[in-house]
Amino acid sequence: MEIYRAHILVCRGTGCTASGSEPVMEAFEKEIEKHGLSKEVKVLLTGCLGLCELGPNIIIYPEGTYYCRVKPEDVPEIVEEHLVKGRIVERLLYKERAVEERMRALTDINFYKRQKRVALRNCGLINPEIIEEYIANDGYRALAKVLTEMTPQQVIDEVTRSGLRGRGGGGFPTGRKWQFAKDAPGDIKYVVCNGDEGDPGAFMDRSILEGDPHTVLEAMAIAGYAIGAKEGYIYVRAEYPLAVKRLEIAIEQARERGLLGKNILGTGFEFDIFLRLGSGAFVCGEETALLASIEGRRGEPRPRPPFPAIEGLWGKPTLINNVETYANIPPIILNGADWFASIGTERSKGTKVFAIGGKINNTGLVEIPMGTTLREVIYEIGGGIPNGKQFKAVQTGGPSGGCIPASLLDMPIEYDTLTQAGSMMGSGGMIVMDEDTCMVDIAKFFLTFTQDESCGKCPPCRIGTKRMLEILERVTNGEGREGDIELLESLAKNIKASALCGLGQTAPNPVLSTLRYFRDEYEAHIREKKCPAGACKALITYEIIADKCKGCGLCVKVCPSAAITGERRQPHAIDREKCLKCNSCFERCPFGAIAKK
């Protein structure tokens, strides 16, 4: 093997690729070549580091120097200064907001320091397209251990003792599920990985599949050994082409190496994995719908029981787990159940990955021990709310979850605490909202989503969510009536009690939780016909405050409908008839002269 004195890791996750990390990588290759360093310095691609907002991100080892927002034009300077002269390029280092200090290593920054990476242990560290790198980081050692030293029952006992619960939303104890699948009668069984990742604001499964695909393959093979299955299927959403590509490469390499297929590691154990792509239906994340979709049918849920562990894919016992759940398995096998159970809290063991986004300074993926408080995540890791705005709420659990207000920020993050607060763990989306976000509008947003994605099989969900949405629409349009809140509450109760699958049963949660904590905002819309956050178009008008307007004309340039007029250096005015309420002028005016009323 070649020895290099330095490695440049270029993040090629989805976020960084979108902000242009491919040309950066090419620039590095060219520049290294030009300096005759090809034998000393190696350029590698890697998966998501978590700080996608600051992409394109790169890390240079052995020092672990982290450079962000790197452009191809910066590359000659980095090579010349850092790699030739050994001097750090200060201006490209990450700047810690709180202390205005430039940090050198990724592991030094607050966003990273407080994390504990178990499921994401290899993301951003190894090249996901090269199996040797996974193997060099303990990859497939857990599978070898299981096949040579443990009985299937011992594997299941270890997983059970670890206390691992499903990371796909429901939080069902993983070991128990494995036991059901093992005990189910039948010769043919299947292992399925749920990579549908439906929560519109979560992307941890995607990052794992893209950044460390082998960990999922290894865990599925372990599960296959434990329950007695020879075949596995990974169901990935169609929106994730890069994850599909990385999985295809990984499966191919694992087969070549004899880590998938017949007679794995010479033990006689047989297991292979196949990919299936989703086609854009959120409900297919629900396990029975997902199985129908793998079978090539419409992805409609069916009543449970029978649970998939008893009657699943093609009627056979089937174990179905989420991507992140699987990613925890190899470390549990290698480090032991006690190690895993020592992380987290009494009823929620281990870590959880969250995708923090919305109105927060550091957006990205974080993996934290269960029991960390929301405040720590939002203020210490996330760096707080930008532009000096007030925190209003944090949404967890996606369309099935709810909004948690400031008064509960010190709550530890656990399955049960989140449920008690009217939200849920869900798959790990965490969207922060500030004073400009209207809670009625957010409830409407989620209900539009679930209404759109309802498969239509059962009336409470199909018709009930539609009724609720109609009410929210009239409330945000300024046509709300007395009694609408009570109507929403009673519809919600009925839908929760009578819908067939989880989608319908949880669809009212965003409305219920916002009603619970932000009832006054609903009342303002209904009684005063006002949107306190200034977000609902029908209830606001744009005006220019003459005293503040300097007549610079910038707003005129961005207005798409020529609604703003005025002489240069004179106060301007908005023609309400023409105004489309697009908010462009509001964002553009450097003097805060535009008001929303």
Next chain:
Amino acid sequence: MQPAIKRDAEFEEKLKKVDEMLKKYEGQKGVLLQVLQEAQRIVGYLPIEVQKKVAEALDVTLSEVYSTVTFYSFFNLKPRGKYQIRVCLGTACYVKGADKVLGRIEQELKIKVGDTTEDLKFSLDACRCVGACGLAPVVIINDDVYGRLTPDRVPEILKNYE
């Protein structure tokens, strides 16, 4: 207004490719979804002719094929524009004003979400989180991803595709 389906040599060529693809799957069970995905990759959308071919090859009814096609939002019954614009309306993007970006695109192209311009140049869709939430709000045009967008950047971006 929907543009009429063009039945030119190119279309015939694609139908032939669909026939070849179908041979691989003939007689197999549980492959409908995969076959439809491949067919759409070849033709760009799933007109009724293609659905009929699929039904025949897999020995299922046309209504089963049709009900599957309409169930999944990924499948298109109508031809799409040369440039497919997808505006992410995932939560992270929505909270950061994706609806305003979408509104501006609708206004510039004079079409609504789900539609295609008459010259078949642009089609406009909303989509769910594409996993680039750090860059919210995000718009994807074919394979190009635009992040941290504001409505007033829309005209300049669309110009790249004139």
